[in-house]
Amino acid sequence: MxxxxxxxxxxxxxxxxxxxxxxxxxxxxxxxxxxxxxxxxxxxxxxxxxxxxxxxxxxxxxxGDLEEMKEKVKSEDISRFKHEGNIFAVLLLLTIVLPVPLMKLMGNIGLVISGVVAIITIYYSIRVEKYKKSFNIQTYREILAFTEGESLDDTKKNQEYGKRPYQKFLLAIGSALITIIVAVIMSYIFL
Structure with a gap:
């Protein structure tokens, strides 16, 4: 300081x-x-x-201290974003994988547990989206740059801005396909 x-x-x-x-x-x-x-x-x-x-x-x-303080705040934001993102990723995986086995093994109680996990997953997804919105990051490249403490130049920002709608659509389709595939595999295994 x-x-x-x-x-x-x-x-x-x-x-x-x-x-x-x-x-x-x-x-x-x-x-x-x-x-x-x-x-x-x-x-x-x-x-x-x-x-x-x-x-x-x-x-x-x-x-001089202001820049150092800004960097400290930025690094804390980055670590919070990474932490929340990791929790969300694990919960999302559990939401996809757990429903069929839990329902098969535990019946209605398993279904309730799956619902609770899904609700917690939604909560963390909202938290991650708030971070992304507050730092104006949407695409994979922007997220990577943010987590590494960097920022994209104006040209790259514009390119990434143009990709945002397409990436959201593709992520939704990809998530749906993965969920369907996992559900089919789980139902085949447990039925």
């Missing part, structure tokens, strides 16, 4: 010791030392007081 360097730079320019600065913004000298050594980060109130005291805007005071 750059905030420690910024605080020290502006403190030195104004000729304040750490003790003097701490008195002006109502924190301990140790707190100033911790900020300058990047052991912790000032709270919003302290940042506002520092900004006012140094006569600089907040974005100048925290320059």
């Amino acid at each position: 750059e905030i420690g360097k910024q605080i020290k730079k502006y403190r030195m320019q104004m000729g304040f010791s750490q003790e003097e600065l701490s008195e002006k913004i109502f924190v301990s000298r140790q707190t100033i030392s911790n900020w300058e050594n990047n052991k912790n980060y000032p709270d919003m109130k302290s940042l506002l007081l520092l900004s006012d005291l140094f006569s600089v805007s907040l974005d100048i005071l925290v320059k």
Whole structure:
């Protein structure tokens, strides 16, 4: 983080010791030392007081840190998206494979269990779609780029945008075919 360097730079320019600065913004000298050594980060109130005291805007005071914070948020979003996507994939597989065996082995209880798994799968599919919508990613290439922390250039974005309707149609047809094939195989095995 750059905030420690910024605080020290502006403190030195104004000729304040750490003790003097701490008195002006109502924190301990140790707190100033911790900020300058990047052991912790000032709270919003302290940042506002520092900004006012140094006569600089907040974005100048925290320059460099904003990009690092954005990257951290982006990496957290990527890991959440991957996690939710993995859960959805497993649940989708279970939704396709489990109904016939559960119904055959457990009767109506198996059917209820399959229904519960299907409902949970729908819940996770909605969560994944919300992530995709909030980051404007739809196609496989866009998803891959997002999960790798990259973005597509404008030409590739336009190409992928043109593919979106076709990919959704093909995914729906493919999912239906896979479900039918699995159901036929399962019914053949268990009947």
